[in-house]
Amino acid sequence: MRQYELILTKNMMQPGYTGLREEYERAGGYQALRKVLGKIPPAGVTELVMKSGLRGRGGAGFPTGVKWGFLPKDYRGPKYLCCNADESEPGTFKDRQLMERDPHQLLEGMVLAAYAIGAETSYIYIRGEFVLGARILEKAIGEARAAGYIGTNVLGSGITADVWVHRGAGAYICGEETALLESLEGKRGLPRVKPPFPATHGLYGKPTVVNNVETLANLPHIVDRGPEWFASIGSPPKSTGTRVFCVSGHVKRPGNYEVPMGITVRELVYEHAGGMRSDKPLKAFIPGGASAPFLTPEHLDVKLDFESVAQAGSMLGSGGVTVMEEGTSMVWAALRLMEFFYHESCGKCSPCREGSSWLTQTLRRILDGRGRTTDLDTLTELCKNIAGRTVCAFGDAEVAPIESTLKYWRHEYEALIKAAAHHAVDGHGSGSGLLMPAGRH
Amino acid sequence: MVDGQWLMKKTEAVQASCVNHEPSNINHPARRVMLREKYKTEIDHILSRYPVRRSALLPLLYLAQEEDGYVTEAAMKEIAGLLRLTPSQVYETVTFYTMLNLKPVGRFHIQVCKSLMCALVGSDTVIGWLNTRVGVGPGETTADKLFTLSVVECLGACGTGPMMQINDEYYERLTEDKVDRILADLKRDGTSPLKTGPFMWPEPAGERCQ
Ligand SMILES: Cc1cc2nc3c(=O)[nH]c(=O)nc-3n(C[C@H](O)[C@H](O)[C@H](O)COP(=O)(O)O)c2cc1C
Numbered sequence: 001m002r003q004y005e006l007i008l009t010k011n012m013m014q015p016g017y018t019g020l021r022e023e024y025e026r027a028g029g030y031q032a033l034r035k036v037l038g039k040i041p042p043a044g045v046t047e048l049v050m051k052s053g054l055r056g057r058g059g060a061g062f063p064t065g066v067k068w069g070f071l072p073k074d075y076r077g078p079k080y081l082c083c084n085a086d087e088s089e090p091g092t093f094k095d096r097q098l099m100e101r102d103p104h105q106l107l108e109g110m111v112l113a114a115y116a117i118g119a120e121t122s123y124i125y126i127r128g129e130f131v132l133g134a135r136i137l138e139k140a141i142g143e144a145r146a147a148g149y150i151g152t153n154v155l156g157s158g159i160t161a162d163v164w165v166h167r168g169a170g171a172y173i174c175g176e177e178t179a180l181l182e183s184l185e186g187k188r189g190l191p192r193v194k195p196p197f198p199a200t201h202g203l204y205g206k207p208t209v210v211n212n213v214e215t216l217a218n219l220p221h222i223v224d225r226g227p228e229w230f231a232s233i234g235s236p237p238k239s240t241g242t243r244v245f246c247v248s249g250h251v252k253r254p255g256n257y258e259v260p261m262g263i264t265v266r267e268l269v270y271e272h273a274g275g276m277r278s279d280k281p282l283k284a285f286i287p288g289g290a291s292a293p294f295l296t297p298e299h300l301d302v303k304l305d306f307e308s309v310a311q312a313g314s315m316l317g318s319g320g321v322t323v324m325e326e327g328t329s330m331v332w333a334a335l336r337l338m339e340f341f342y343h344e345s346c347g348k349c350s351p352c353r354e355g356s357s358w359l360t361q362t363l364r365r366i367l368d369g370r371g372r373t374t375d376l377d378t379l380t381e382l383c384k385n386i387a388g389r390t391v392c393a394f395g396d397a398e399v400a401p402i403e404s405t406l407k408y409w410r411h412e413y414e415a416l417i418k419a420a421a422h423h424a425v426d427g428h429g430s431g432s433g434l435l436m437p438a439g440r441h
Numbered sequence: 442m443v444d445g446q447w448l449m450k451k452t453e454a455v456q457a458s459c460v461n462h463e464p465s466n467i468n469h470p471a472r473r474v475m476l477r478e479k480y481k482t483e484i485d486h487i488l489s490r491y492p493v494r495r496s497a498l499l500p501l502l503y504l505a506q507e508e509d510g511y512v513t514e515a516a517m518k519e520i521a522g523l524l525r526l527t528p529s530q531v532y533e534t535v536t537f538y539t540m541l542n543l544k545p546v547g548r549f550h551i552q553v554c555k556s557l558m559c560a561l562v563g564s565d566t567v568i569g570w571l572n573t574r575v576g577v578g579p580g581e582t583t584a585d586k587l588f589t590l591s592v593v594e595c596l597g598a599c600g601t602g603p604m605m606q607i608n609d610e611y612y613e614r615l616t617e618d619k620v621d622r623i624l625a626d627l628k629r630d631g632t633s634p635l636k637t638g639p640f641m642w643p644e645p646a647g648e649r650c651q
């Protein structure tokens with residue numbers, strides 16, 4: 001197996017590393033901050049980040065430096081930085097590890113970002129269930145404050161950079177950046193209509209940057225080792241750096257693997273994650289979290305970078321790679337994800353609110369052997385009327401599992417519907433013979 | 442979950458409290474202490490973190506839930522007063538979030554993830570085990586108020602499924618034997634060493650946990 005240089009997970013791979021401030025400092029931590037304060041102007045830091053080619057790790061892959069550049073230049077009032085630690089996309093579990101194992105790496109990244117954009121106050125919006133993560137961050141913030149890395153007059157520079165932890169309370173949609181802002185303002189997490197974008201009208205209507213945990217954790221390294229170094233890793237020029245891929249499903253060794261962007265799915269699944277868990281071959285995989293369309297064994301040699309995965313008809317998204325073995329029912333898999341989206345639809349836009357319920361019922365009917373011949377057209381039509389017609393990208397996400405399984409495994413839907421028709425005529429029930437774990441479909 | 446009665450019971454006392462910022466608990470003799478009295482320093486600290494008071498809503502609701510086990514009507518009214526909101530502004534927020542309980546749950550709230558990634562590795566079987574061991578189905582609480590069983594969506598631990606959260610703790614890579622040990626530990630000690638975290642998977646060389 002090829003070994004690659006670890007960047008974000010390097011410290012935590014050291015035996016005994018617990019992520020305390022002194023350990024982080026001993027590993028070279030907070031040097032980037034010292035390098036910047038009083039020496040490089042804020043705009044210079046933004047420039048470094050632009051040059052590095054860093055793109056967001058939260059899902060959309062937007063260039064980080066460019067996003068920062070959208071903030072109004074001569075604005076005098078308060079600006080905010082929000083770290084998106086909601087990690088709610090099914091299949092994604094990297095931010096939890098980055099926060100719980102090396103919290104200061106994130107904090108240093110946040111202070112660097114806050115300095116670059118001129119935010120005196122930053123919030124870490126962490127999903128409510130990550131109680132331990134929130135506690136670890138609180139403790140790390142205390143340590144950093146005591147050492148002068150966070151607070152007023154950071155390292156004697158006169159800069160103020162406060163960081164607070166804000167816990168969510170159970171709602172997938174609060175990972176969407178404007179829903180996150182609403183939630184942070186103490187309201188229901190309903191996404192806002194854009195434009196205006198958070199860069200001009202964000203938290204409390206003030207200029208705001210929202211960045212994912214992994215995105216921010218890259219910053220100390222970019223400052224420390226230079227944007228050229230960073231831009232040489234991965235698939236330059238469009239997908240630079242590493243990704244912490246979260247591998248789940250039917251593999252021998254599920255877990256987080258940090259590798260340069262651009263390695264193939266085959267290498268990630270068969271080498272890093274140890275290959276399939278049994279002798280059953282791979283049937284399907286999702287390359288970037290529940291919102292990314294399913295792909296097939298033909299796509300195993302697709303490179304895991306933003307462009308290649310998009311070209312293959314899916315998206316790199318959050319880096320959650322879920323693998324399914326032969327024998328898994330794709331209709332069942334689509335329903336499982338659809339149930340998630342149905343449960344999590346915030347209810348603001350009718351195509352999504354009503355559509356997710358309708359899609360779920362239709363899928364359940366097909367799977368329960370009550371499918372109708374018109375159901376596939378219904379599904380297709382519904383998907384067409386949801387995607388692109390909602391305030392946020394949730395609408396596009398919820399149709400991905402259905403559209404992609406219909407595209408590659410339409411025969412499975414048809415077999416179930418055909419069996420249902422037979423059953424109705426002559427009383428012979430016939431299942432598809434595919435795995436549909438018992439319980440609530 | 443919608444507690445319609447509560448909306449209708451908005452008394453004058455509450456409305457007055459929103460104007461004076463002097464909440465009242467006259468309808469709720471069950472609540473002995475006001476949050477503001479018991480957690481003054483904490484509340485002040487929470488409020489100091491935000492330039493706009495309403496941002497303190499989720500943190501204060503957590504405080505209330507910790508105090509009472511769930512978010513009571515009295516707490517919602519008190520928090521509305523503290524934040525200069527109407528009770529319905531508090532209530533509409535509470536109903537949006539799954540982690541805020543509007544009714545009591547058992548001493549141990551078991552939440553099993555059933556989303557796709559966990560389902561691929563057997564979460565439905567785990568739900569079955571829990572069902573028989575604890576004796577209640579999803580959404581139910583045992584008669585002795587010890588356990589509430591909930592089936593929930595992705596908790597962000599998809600590589601170490603099947604998994605469940607019990608109160609604040611995660612339990613991952615569940616097996617039948619492990620589930621039995623966890624339940625026995627909880628009944629006996631109120632806590633279990635089988636809880637996981639700080640999270641890292643696969644584990645770095647030299648570290649071994651369950
Ligand atoms: C429905 C939905 C859920 C999302 N969930 C998350 C999430 O849990 N974590 C995250 O970092 N980004 C999430 N995003 C993406 C954010 O909206 C936003 O693009 C991101 O936080 C920006 O940070 P980045 O540029 O560093 O990636 C979600 C987006 C949508 C539409």
Ligand code: FES
Binds near residue numbers: 554555594596598604
């Ligand atoms: S699917 Fe169960 S924790 Fe994510």
